[in-house]
Amino acid sequence: MKFTRRTAIAAIAALGVTAVPAVAQQYPTKPITAIVPFAAGGPTDVVTRLVAEHMSRTLGQQIVVENIGGAGGTIGMSRAAAAAPDGYTIAVGNMGTQSAAPALYPNLKYDPATSFTQISVVNFTPQTIVSKKGLEPKDLKELLAYLKANSEKLNYGHAGVGSISYVSGFVFNAQFGFKPALVAYKGTGPALNDLVGGQIDYMVDQSLNVIPQITSGTIKAYAVAHPERIAALPDVPTTKELGVDFIFSAWNAMVAPKGLPKDIQDKLLDALSKALDDPAIIKRYEDLGSTAPKGADRGPAGLQKLVESEVARITPVLKAAAK
Amino acid sequence: MWDLISNLQLGLSVAGSLKNAGLCFLGCLIGTLIGVLPGVGPIATIAMLLPLTFGLDPVGALIMLAGIYYGAQYGGSTTAILVNIPGEATAVVTVLDGHQMAKQGRAGIALGIAAIGSFIAGTIATVIIAAAAKPLTTLALMFGPADYFALMVLGLMFAVVLARGSVPKAIAMILLGILLSVVGTDIETGEERLTFGWMEVADGIDFAVIAMGMFGFAEILRNLENKEARAVVSGEIGRLLPNMADLKVSLAPILRGTGIGSLLGFLPGNGAVLGPFASYSVEKKIAADPSRFGQGAIEGVAGPESANNAGAQTAFIPLLTLGIPPNAVMALMIGAMTIHGIVPGPQIITKQPELFWGMIASMWIGNLMLLIINLPLIGIWVKLLQVPYRLMFPAIIIFCCIGIYSINNSPTEVVLTAAFALFGYTLIKLGFEAAPLLLGFVLGKLMEEKLRQAMVISRGSLWTFMERPVSLTLLALTLVILVVSALPAISKRRETVFTE
Numbered sequence: 001m002k003f004t005r006r007t008a009i010a011a012i013a014a015l016g017v018t019a020v021p022a023v024a025q026q027y028p029t030k031p032i033t034a035i036v037p038f039a040a041g042g043p044t045d046v047v048t049r050l051v052a053e054h055m056s057r058t059l060g061q062q063i064v065v066e067n068i069g070g071a072g073g074t075i076g077m078s079r080a081a082a083a084a085p086d087g088y089t090i091a092v093g094n095m096g097t098q099s100a101a102p103a104l105y106p107n108l109k110y111d112p113a114t115s116f117t118q119i120s121v122v123n124f125t126p127q128t129i130v131s132k133k134g135l136e137p138k139d140l141k142e143l144l145a146y147l148k149a150n151s152e153k154l155n156y157g158h159a160g161v162g163s164i165s166y167v168s169g170f171v172f173n174a175q176f177g178f179k180p181a182l183v184a185y186k187g188t189g190p191a192l193n194d195l196v197g198g199q200i201d202y203m204v205d206q207s208l209n210v211i212p213q214i215t216s217g218t219i220k221a222y223a224v225a226h227p228e229r230i231a232a233l234p235d236v237p238t239t240k241e242l243g244v245d246f247i248f249s250a251w252n253a254m255v256a257p258k259g260l261p262k263d264i265q266d267k268l269l270d271a272l273s274k275a276l277d278d279p280a281i282i283k284r285y286e287d288l289g290s291t292a293p294k295g296a297d298r299g300p301a302g303l304q305k306l307v308e309s310e311v312a313r314i315t316p317v318l319k320a321a322a323k
Numbered sequence: 324m325w326d327l328i329s330n331l332q333l334g335l336s337v338a339g340s341l342k343n344a345g346l347c348f349l350g351c352l353i354g355t356l357i358g359v360l361p362g363v364g365p366i367a368t369i370a371m372l373l374p375l376t377f378g379l380d381p382v383g384a385l386i387m388l389a390g391i392y393y394g395a396q397y398g399g400s401t402t403a404i405l406v407n408i409p410g411e412a413t414a415v416v417t418v419l420d421g422h423q424m425a426k427q428g429r430a431g432i433a434l435g436i437a438a439i440g441s442f443i444a445g446t447i448a449t450v451i452i453a454a455a456a457k458p459l460t461t462l463a464l465m466f467g468p469a470d471y472f473a474l475m476v477l478g479l480m481f482a483v484v485l486a487r488g489s490v491p492k493a494i495a496m497i498l499l500g501i502l503l504s505v506v507g508t509d510i511e512t513g514e515e516r517l518t519f520g521w522m523e524v525a526d527g528i529d530f531a532v533i534a535m536g537m538f539g540f541a542e543i544l545r546n547l548e549n550k551e552a553r554a555v556v557s558g559e560i561g562r563l564l565p566n567m568a569d570l571k572v573s574l575a576p577i578l579r580g581t582g583i584g585s586l587l588g589f590l591p592g593n594g595a596v597l598g599p600f601a602s603y604s605v606e607k608k609i610a611a612d613p614s615r616f617g618q619g620a621i622e623g624v625a626g627p628e629s630a631n632n633a634g635a636q637t638a639f640i641p642l643l644t645l646g647i648p649p650n651a652v653m654a655l656m657i658g659a660m661t662i663h664g665i666v667p668g669p670q671i672i673t674k675q676p677e678l679f680w681g682m683i684a685s686m687w688i689g690n691l692m693l694l695i696i697n698l699p700l701i702g703i704w705v706k707l708l709q710v711p712y713r714l715m716f717p718a719i720i721i722f723c724c725i726g727i728y729s730i731n732n733s734p735t736e737v738v739l740t741a742a743f744a745l746f747g748y749t750l751i752k753l754g755f756e757a758a759p760l761l762l763g764f765v766l767g768k769l770m771e772e773k774l775r776q777a778m779v780i781s782r783g784s785l786w787t788f789m790e791r792p793v794s795l796t797l798l799a800l801t802l803v804i805l806v807v808s809a810l811p812a813i814s815k816r817r818e819t820v821f822t823e
Binding site: 039040041042045046050053065066067068069070071072074075078104107109155160161162181182183184185186187189192193194196197198199200211212213215216218232284287288 | 369370373374377464466467468509510511512513520523525526641646647649654656657658659661662664666667668669670732733772775776779780782
């Protein structure tokens with residue numbers, strides 16, 4: 001065959017056409033790194049390891065969890081945003097890093113809405129309104145009235161500025177006009193310890209963190225801020241059924257650096273979906289007081305919508321607080 | 324009483340099964356080997372090895388993790404003694420006399436007494452957990468932020484005792500340590516302090532960065548000043564294991580250390596960190612000749628190492644009885660439990676007694692394994708000291724860098740360690756000591772957090788420290804110690820005045 005420019009172009013074109021799907025078909029050919037921007041053992045880490053193990057089986061390659069903690073998770077997410085969009089670096093952020101961060105960190109190196117290729121929400125963990133055992137009110141209605149009258153004398157505990165319990169408590173207190181003193185702890189553990197010990201009065205925190213204390217009766221639960229009751233707390237009513245307009249879930253979401261090829265994105269979403277539909281994982285989610293995203297909530301479009309609406313809801317409250 | 328025995332029996336039957344004992348052994352061994360790397364403390368070791376346990380059943384996995392934890396703790400002490408690098412806060416005081424012993428050719432004895440002390444402390448602490456976990460939890464819950472702050476103030480007193488040389492220099496170092504501890508995000512306002520817009524230090528400076536820079540690297544720089552390449556050990560290496568005389572001297576410090584460590588260990592908010600410092604201070608105070616401390620006194624290794632291990636173990640109390648982690652290592656254990664499908668909390672004792680008691684029994688078995696693994700290994704560790712220094716120091720530096728990098732997967736922290744090395748070297752040249760600075764750094768973080776919590780809860784009233792009986796007692800104790808330790812100084816000055 002005579003090697004002309006035309007055949008060369010044709011050959012390259014043919015290569016180009018066939019090469020791209022071939023790469024995608026082969027993906028993944030090496031282990032994938034999943035950045036978790038928090039310490040090992042935390043809520044985001046636990047849920048990531050849970051689904052990553054299942055996804056590894058579907059993808060035929062190991063997903064290796066890499067914990068890069070610091071600055072409320074923004075260091076790890078900055079690193080993820082700057083990685084190559086080749087599908088070998090993904091990350092799992094949470095409501096803090098993907099919604100509250102822009103309001104809290106003026107020098108943030110990424111924009112949760114535009115710096116990532118969204119994959120999907122991994123789980124929702126509804127918030128639960130809890131108090132120390134000795135607090136007077138018996139139900140949510142009484143609690144709201146009690147807080148209205150006494151909040152300035154009470155102490156709200158949270159796990160540090162930017163933590164989930166900080167953000168959810170802020171939204172809760174702002175919405176009902178409560179003005180408790182805010183007691184800051186380094187992490188949920190110490191805060192919960194002082195709630196059990198009665199040093200602080202109330203908290204709004206992830207169900208995942210408070211379920212063990214609620215079921216053993218060391219703290220009081222008033223309501224889960226969620227439309228439906230959660231399996232791990234069947235006796236705790238929801239804000240919706242009590243007619244109180246306060247719905248608040250924390251969530252974790254899987255993202256990749258911006259510019260991830262569509263077919264790789266689909267492959268990752270498919271593997272995540274398979275994990276989320278596995279009865280064993282559904283059961284584990286229930287134990288943790290978590291729910292998996294369903295229907296329109298699952299997938300990139302649902303996540304993009306969630307990020308935008310959460311940024312719009314949280315930013316003004318945090319900005320107002322900073323003044 | 325019978326309950327206790329039957330419970331321990333259940334635990335031993337679970338933990339003593341061939342499979343679980345094997346996992347415990349494996350955990351201790353791997354934990355020791357990884358923990359011996361400079362800078363790789365228990366947290367990094369557990370985080371690194373967590374995936375190893377994924378294929379196991381929950382009981383086996385937790386037993387193995389507990390083994391890894393003890394192993395890493397002991398491995399950290401080994402590094403402290405051999406190469407003068409404390410892998411974590413609790414090993415800082417081990418460095419003081421442990422490394423001096425190593426330099427005198429008594430590394431084997433230091434390592435041996437650390438292992439034996441740890442075993443005795445571990446055995447006693449295991450019984451304490453089994454017998455009194457519940458009442459101790461109630462006690463720990465009464466400890467509020469104000470009481471905690473008072474305890475930390477008392478802790479600062481130790482720093483003065485810790486100092487080998489000038490007291491004003493030690494106080495300057497403590498204050499500098501506290502200052503370094505406030506670098507990072509203010510937890511109450513979210514404002515960044517002393518970070519100069521640098522995101523990497525937004526969560527503060529890591530303990531390992533300072534410890535490794537100021538102890539390990541600075542020491543290497545100083546050693547390199549000597550022209551001839553020399554090994555760490557100057558003289559002959561003597562006996563490998565402690566003899567009866569060593570044991571006799573160490574027994575009382577071991578028991579006192581165990582008591583102090585156990586007591587501080589179960590407190591919320593990482594009280595265990597104070598244990599070794601407290602034990603060292605007590606030993607130095609009651610010693611007939613306090614000047615031996617810092618020159619290789621065996622009590623200065625035996626006491627703190629026992630306190631360390633006892634505290635490491637009683638720290639499991641809040642985790643097991645409440646499901647609330649008192650420190651970062653325990654938070655990691657909770658995460659591991661959740662990954663294995665166990666929801667931690669007060670209900671574990673009743674719902675999964677075999678897990679609860681199995682884990683408690685495995686603590687004792689783990690300590691036994693550590694003794695079995697480490698006594699024969701001592702010979703190998705000590706031989707490492709004879710490696711020529713020109714080969715030794717690059718290896719230490721490389722392992723340190725790997726260790727620091729692995730904490731947060733952050734290259735910036737490696738660079739920061741180098742900066743602290745230069746700073747530490749300057750301090751050595753100027754006659755300042757690093758240990759009080761590290762104590763100030765560790766306590767500073769806790770002190771600030773607790774002080775501000777107490778002040779917010781009391782709405783700014785300082786009386787809160789006087790009104791609470793626990794904090795009042797602790798503050799009064801601090802005052803007494805202060806006066807007592809100031810008295811001899813005053814009378815001594817009078818003497819010198821008179822002799823002139």
